[in-house]
Amino acid sequence: MAQKKVSRTIGEINRKIKSGKVVVVTAEEMTEIVKKKGARKAAREVDVVTTGTFAPMCSSGAFINFGHTKPTIKASKVWLNGVPAYAGVAAVDIYIGATEPAEDDPLNRVHPGQFKYGGGHVIHDLVAGEKVELKATAYGTDCYPNKDVTKKLTLDDLPYAVLLNPRNAYQNYNCAINLSNRTIYTYMGVLKPGMGNANYSTSGQLSPLLNDPYYLTMGLGTRIFLGGAQGYIIGPGTQHNPNARRGRNGVPVSPAGTLMVKGDLKEMDPRWVVGVSILGYGCSLALGLGVPIPILNEEMARFTGVSDEEIFTQIVDYGNDYPTGDVKSLGRVSYAELKSGTIRVNGQKVQSVPLSSYVRALEIANILKGWIENGKFLLTEPVELLPTARSRRKKS
C-alpha cells in the first residue's frame, strides 16, 4: 500500500487554522501519538505541535524608551527602582538587563548573597503594572540641558518597551552535580557536596529546540509564545552552537542551539515574566516561551515525537570542573531518569532536582495550542532559518 509522502506548507496550515480545521497537539501528546501510530501516520494526522519551557533565562532584558522630559535630558546613567540600566544609547533609550542587581545590593559580601531585587524584578513589576521609579543623570548639552530626572512611571507611561533577549530556550543543558566537599551556590541552584543532588533545567520532551533538533522550522520571524504574548524569534541566540555532539536521533547531548527573541512588553502577563533571586549567584528572569512546530513532513513528526527516554544530557561537576573552565562529561543521563527523581552517578544514587517548571511548560504548550485552534495565532514562515549543524548541511 504505497501512500503519498506527507508534505504540507505553512500556508496550508494557516488556511486550516482560519477554517478551524487545524489539528494541534502538545509535544507531550505527540510523543504518545508517534509511539502508538508511528511517525508517518502522525504526520498525516497532526498539523502543528506546540512546545513550552519556563525557567530562569539569564540572557534577557528590555529595551525601553522612557520619553522626553521637560527640560530635555540626554541620560548618561539611569536606574529603575535602584537597578542600573544601560544608557549608552540615544537620549532616553535604555536597556535593563535581567541579571543586574540593585546598586545597593550587598551581593556576595555575606556569602551566599540573597540578590533580592534586580533587573528581572523590574521587568516583572513593569509587566504587573506597578509603579517604578526612574532616576537619570546626565552631563548636559545645549540640546539636552537637564542633568537630573527622577520620576515614577508605569508600563503604560512608557512610549516603548520591548523584551529583547539575546539568549533564551537553550537546547539542552548540563545536569549539575558537586564533587567538592562544600555546598556551592550556582546558577544551577544549591549543590550539596559529595553529589548530594543533581540539578537540571530543561522541560525535556516539551522543550522547543529539543523537538526541532536541526532547526528546520525555526528562524528569523517565527512567531512564538513569549511571556504570555505573541513574540518572535529574531535569530540564533548568543552561544548558539549547532555543532554540539548529537545522539543518533539528532538530539544534542549537551548545550547546543539557542534563540534570540523579542516581544512587546506591554502585551505580556506577569505570570510568565517573573523576577528571580538565585542564592549566592544573582538575579535573573524566569520566562515562559513556547514555539509552535509545523509538521511539514514525516521527519518533523519523528522529531516532535521524541520522548524523555530518548533525550540525554551530560553530567558536569560544578564543584571543581566548571569553575576552572574545564567542562568534562561525567556520564550521560536521560530526562526520563532525571524526571524519576533519582539518577545513578558512579554507582551512587543521587536525588535529581528540576529548576525548570514542567507544570508551567505544559501550561504554555496548552495555551499555544488553544490560540492556534481558536484562530488567534497564525504560523509564520521564517525569513532565514537558524544556522544548523555541519553534518545536517552536508545531507541536504
Added chain:
Amino acid sequence: MYSKILSLRFPSDIVNEPIVVNLVKKFDLTFNILKATIYPRKEGFMVLELRGHRKDYQRGLRYLKSLGIKVESIGQDIKRDEELCFQCGACTAVCPTGALYIKRPEMEVIFDRESCSACELCVIVCPARAMEVRFDRTLLA
C-alpha cells in the same frame, strides 16, 4: 546558635513550679518570654523563644517534655505563596524532611506543611521567594 519559638502548655499540677529558670541553670539556654498566662483551670500557657547550642536546646526540650509540658513549635510557620510559586522544584534539593517534594509524573511541587520542620532553608533557596516565614501573632494576643 539555635533559636526557636515554642508554645508551652503546662498542666495545672506543675503550674506553680519554677521550670523555665532550669533551662538556664541546667541547660545553658537563654529565653525570651513573648507571652505567659494562667487560665482559669490553672493550666499555664507560654510562648517562649529559646536560644542556645542545638544539643543544649534538645536536652532542654526533653526536660520540658518529661514534666508533662506540651511543647509545639509555632514561631516559624512556613507558608507558600501559591501565586508566586511557579513549580520549579529547586526547593526539593534542600528540604531536609521531604515536606517539599515532587509529585510524579505530573512534576507538581507539593508542600506538605505537616512534615515541615520550619528550618527555613527553602525560604532563601526559592528563586521566586514564594516561601515565607509567618509568625502566628494571635498566640501573643
